[in-house]
Amino acid sequence: MRARSGAGTRLRLEGFVPFRLNRLAAGVSGHLAEIYRGPLALEVPEWRVMATVGERGGCTAQQIVASTRMHKTRVSRAIAQLLRRRLIARLPSPGDRRERPLRLTGAGRRMYARLVPLALARERALLGCMSRGELRGFVTGLARLEESLGLKNR
Amino acid sequence: MRARSGAGTRLRLEGFVPFRLNRLAAGVSGHLAEIYRGPLALEVPEWRVMATVGERGGCTAQQIVASTRMHKTRVSRAIAQLLRRRLIARLPSPGDRRERPLRLTGAGRRMYARLVPLALARERALLGCMSRGELRGFVTGLARLEESLGLKNR
């Protein structure tokens, strides 16, 4: 019975899953950011806000916080930036005037439409290093961890 | 043939692997940080430096940069902090006087010895949500991605 990962008494950072996940996420994030940082001058929080608003066809800051798990101030500042650039706009207001629902503007929709295929292509390229079975196993583990940490949406 | 992850033309953030990895890494990191942030007043960069120095029984800043992929200024500041607290110390100097090799002090070794079992226990708890087979599949995918992105040590 061999110890696979962290079952020993010694800490090898190279095999320590929390560390590996952080390093990997940073690497992937940096790789992905190439498609929106330089060319479109979006930062990570703005990109996530656009992705969330675009996907849902409109939502509130609170919904973005809930699904992305970003801090609400980070979301707030990203929204302010996107409003300034007129990539998103506020909807009049429904019943509850505390909420300020957001939607993409025309320019925002165009940028979103340009970003989505690039992002999906990057993801495909990233995951191309795995066989179909390996990918399935990896994503299963990912889902287990998300569920265990209560990260699933909503 | 069903599309598993990002094979469609629509972007669902909830199923987008780069996003999920970031969210997961942040969650795991926050969870792990409980063992060293409050009680020992270590921040993530300091923890990583201690872990690296402790594991290797002494190393240079450059080696920490290479294996953790942290930015060199972040490493430099973490080292400065640990020096101030006398948890690490500089070794005299070998041949090359540009390098300033580091080792743990007595207090540093004691703290390291206390941290390691806690960190490993956290990792075990984290991974406890997966069966043995699932864990193997997940770690395999992790390794594929690391290799593909050139994150492997050295």
Next chain:
DNA sequence: CACAAACAGTTGCGGGCGCAACTGTCTGTC
């Protein structure tokens, strides 16, 4: 209706981070 508590979102503040430029050391070339 009045008031307290909860909630959506914003902002001042302090701290951490990456970038670029720096110091000091080493190495190769003539």
Next chain:
DNA sequence: GACAGACAGTTGCGCCCGCAACTGTTTGTG
């Protein structure tokens, strides 16, 4: 030996972030 370029590590600067406190709105309770 002198000098240019590479390298290890540090630091000034500006920006981003999280925390705590705030505004404005809604909801529940009497």
